[in-house]
Amino acid sequence: MIAQLQGQLVEKNLTDVVIDCAGVGYFVEISLHTYSLIPDGEHIKLYTYLLVREDAQRLFGFAEKSEREVFKLLLTVSGIGANTARTMLSSLDPSQIAQAIANGDVRTIQSVKGIGAKTAQRVILDLRDKILQVLEDPQISVLPSNRGRDEALSALETLGYVRKQAQKVVDKILSDQPDATTEQLIKQALKQL
Template sequence: MITHLKGRLVEKNPTVVVIECNGVGYEVQISLNTFSKLPDTENVSLFTHFLVREDAQILYGFSSVFEREMFRMLISVSGVGASTARTMLSSLSPEQVRESIAAEDVATIQSIKGIGAKTAQRVIVDLKDRILKTYGMTDVSVVSSNTNRDEALSALETLGFARKAAEKVCNAIVKEQPDASVEDIIKAALKKL
């Protein structure tokens, strides 16, 4: 199994790079997250996951071990293939994917292109306990079921703020102040947005 590549960057596209290692060029599928972290210099290092299928052998590359771990967790879920997992890691950072799953945030996961409600729920059911255990996180489902947060988020959307940005700010506020009122959450969010 190829676990990492270190070599000269020959070709760089948002979804694919070619890395030359000792005269051999490896085509590596990457996420937009990894693409944004690739240096402009010629020498690069990527952590990899080698996928062998009946019709293809594909090498996926990641900027960090954590991103590769999230990819491997995602592809372990029934109905989530490698391209879907890569899309998830392109739409959200690995940390956002982890936090969305831990918080049972179906809406965020479902906002990713190609992910429906059933798949989003399956990802959460299959991975939540593993993520909480692996990363020593406490159960953060309180944030996702907080009605004050939901009302504040709805109000911020009505005011014209983007849902993702408002949701991120509201989640942070509720984590700091779990008993905050709707008005307190909105006031704090307006200061940060």
């Protein structure tokens, strides 16, 4: 298996790059997250994953090892193929996906184009235990299941706030006050949004 490529960037597109490694040009499929991290026209290094199927061999590249690990985990879920996994990594960065899986946040995963409620639930169910073992990121923590959190987020969304922003604020409040009621969460979040 090809684990990484290091060479001169020949071509850079939103969905793929061509890397010249000792005179051989490798076509590597990438996510938008990786695209945003690749500098133009320089010597680059990508961590890769070679996907071999009966009808094709596809090489996927990642700027970070953590992104490659999330991609490999996503491929283990029934109903998630390489294109869907790459779309997920283009829509959300690896830490957002890991955080959503760890906390059972179906809505965040479902916000990715092409992923329905059942697939999002399957991703969480299949990967919840695995994601924290693979990504040893101190910023990713499992929040205790809190019905008040979900209700507060729904209320803030109804009031017109963007879910991702509201989620950050509510999670911060919960980390300081784990026993906060729904009303307290909403009041404090409104002060901070």
